Amino acid sequence: MFDVDVTADGQVDKATVRESMIGDREIVSCMEDALHGMSLPGVVASLRSSGPVYGDSVSPEGRAPMGHPAAAAAAAGAAVNLIPIVLIAGGVTILVAVTAHVAEEVVEEVGEAIEAARRRRAVEQMCATELERCLSYRPQPDWNQEDFASHKHCNFCYSECKKKGEWPDYKCPRPGYRPN
Structure with missing residues (x-):
């Protein structure tokens, strides 16, 4: 399980492992590096529009739907749980769960946008x-x-x-x- 910090423009600023059952630190480190290289503008956009989240993988060919956060994510500290990513390497299946934490200024902007939409x-x-x-x-x-x-x-x-x-x-x- 990984936590990633996402900036206002959707760039992953920091990726850290929260919990892992993988015994190999090199694989975990490689996964952290791959997550750190991602861009998740869909996470930020979803908080603004309550629409679907789309993640960018390291390569454009790997783009795939990653989840649908609740509209309340902004009010709940702007942590967005993305649906699990399944990796299969050498006959081993690895399930990766990612929680994206969005920058504070985005949370404020989203709150203001929600209030404006209500008005x-x-x-x-x-x-x-x-x-x-x-x-x-x-x-x-x-x-x-x-x-x-x-x-x-x-x-x-x-x-x-x-x-x-x-x-x-x-x-x-x-x-x-x-x-x-």
């Missing part, structure tokens, strides 16, 4: 609710027809709402709204 979803949900309300009653109030025609342009109001984070009552007034 965006809340705004989009509010805007979608107001869009439905607008589409259910499209006539523009008499007091607003001179500026914005006889019917509300609900889709334009929806787009503006998503950009600004609030429903544009001046353009698509909700029931009961009157300007001051």
Whole structure:
């Protein structure tokens, strides 16, 4: 079992053996060196997007899926367990487990990105609710027809709402709204 420290750009900064049943220190050292030479941008990207993790082996031909971390990895200290790697050499099967520890600045960045995504979803949900309300009653109030025609342009109001984070009552007034 290995622990690797991954920098913000996905480079393995440090690889250390946590636990080993292999009696040969040279093989373990070789495995540490191979892990240290890896690039794991998928680990960092997965924390940002909660998508699949893809690891880079030493050679481009050896690239293979390595795991799917939980979205909570950032909140749980940014340790991402990758699925085991199976090596077969000279008739011996070696199972290698790797835990990637991501740099502190990435954890903070991921936390901020998650919070921003939550805010965006809340705004989009509010805007979608107001869009439905607008589409259910499209006539523009008499007091607003001179500026914005006889019917509300609900889709334009929806787009503006998503950009600004609030429903544009001046353009698509909700029931009961009157300007001051």
